[in-house]
Amino acid sequence: MVFQWIGIATTTYLVIKLVYYLAQGAYLYFFRTYQDFNKYGKWSVITGATDGIGKETAFQLASRGQNIALISRNTERLKNVAKEIESKHNVQTKCLTIDFSDDEEIYDKIADFLQGLDIGTLVNNVGTDQELVRFLEQSNLSLTIRNLVRVDALSILKMTQIVLPGMVKRKRGLILNLSGMPIPFPIRKLASTTPIKSFVDLFSRALSYEYESEGITIQSCRPGAVATKTAQPYGDLEKMISTKDYCTSWLATVDKARWTHGHWQHAVEAWVWHKIPTALIQKLADYFYIEPGAKAMQDLEKNK
Numbered sequence: 001m002v003f004q005w006i007g008i009a010t011t012t013y014l015v016i017k018l019v020y021y022l023a024q025g026a027y028l029y030f031f032r033t034y035q036d037f038n039k040y041g042k043w044s045v046i047t048g049a050t051d052g053i054g055k056e057t058a059f060q061l062a063s064r065g066q067n068i069a070l071i072s073r074n075t076e077r078l079k080n081v082a083k084e085i086e087s088k089h090n091v092q093t094k095c096l097t098i099d100f101s102d103d104e105e106i107y108d109k110i111a112d113f114l115q116g117l118d119i120g121t122l123v124n125n126v127g128t129d130q131e132l133v134r135f136l137e138q139s140n141l142s143l144t145i146r147n148l149v150r151v152d153a154l155s156i157l158k159m160t161q162i163v164l165p166g167m168v169k170r171k172r173g174l175i176l177n178l179s180g181m182p183i184p185f186p187i188r189k190l191a192s193t194t195p196i197k198s199f200v201d202l203f204s205r206a207l208s209y210e211y212e213s214e215g216i217t218i219q220s221c222r223p224g225a226v227a228t229k230t231a232q233p234y235g236d237l238e239k240m241i242s243t244k245d246y247c248t249s250w251l252a253t254v255d256k257a258r259w260t261h262g263h264w265q266h267a268v269e270a271w272v273w274h275k276i277p278t279a280l281i282q283k284l285a286d287y288f289y290i291e292p293g294a295k296a297m298q299d300l301e302k303n304k
């Protein structure tokens, strides 16, 4: 009798939990809400804005009437993207060439560049990709370490330091930080990748609690594989979600959750990973991700 009740109670709990998850997922990913980015301010600042998700985000924000300040490494590409944005959308753009792996003085330049702009939205998108090898096997470990610290971690902290005070003063603002999906798992050959993504994720979420009472919305986004240049090693780009579909889905979630996978397919993928025991994850990650990825990276390197 007692066991029967325990069984019924457990089943009921699991059913309620599942229904809750599904409802939450549907709310986030299927009921796309129109987000008015202009209510946060006139300008959006995007780092790493010339490729992939950063570039698509720039176009989608411009299509909603946002002026775009682009910060990236390659002057030529910056100019082209800015020109394209201005020709398609009736907005202003500003560009600054910055290599986020340079010394900390770059942030003085960025602060000058952004001085006086009514910045509503900051998109921290810049990031590096590491080789899929063990820590000591990176082809230039010093460079890897420098990139992890400067490009992936420091850039988010410093950009927040520059932009957030103005937002707090105006009592409005939106900060979007992009990290990546395989977040809470310790995975062999991703030792120099996943920890930094967790850092970005936790920093954003903690900050969102700290500043929500001041009218600031902060969201951490954890994309899975999206069809961009950096995802090339992880499979057939044709089969991946396009940057356009991804950003359309993701940008509809910005004030609905402190963190998101951005797209329902990535949410399902992450849900499955979370159900798998860590020991098995090593094997599966090797099989589906690390080995094919490392091989594809080698091939890409050869064909360069």
Ligand SMILES: *[C@@H]1O[C@H](CO)[C@@H](O)[C@H](O)[C@H]1NC(C)=O
Binding pocket: 140, 142, 143, 146
């Ligand atoms: C490794 O990267 C550093 C920059 O941190 C650079 O100075 C050095 O020349 C690189 N070494 C090789 C072998 O490429």
Ligand SMILES: CC(=O)N[C@H]1CO[C@H](CO)[C@@H](O)[C@@H]1O
Binding pocket: 053, 124, 125, 126, 127, 128, 129, 151, 152, 153, 177, 178, 179, 180, 196, 197, 200, 223, 230
């Ligand atoms: C530090 C970090 O996680 N940066 C990521 C920002 O978002 C882009 C696009 O998804 C990733 O490629 C970076 O690794």
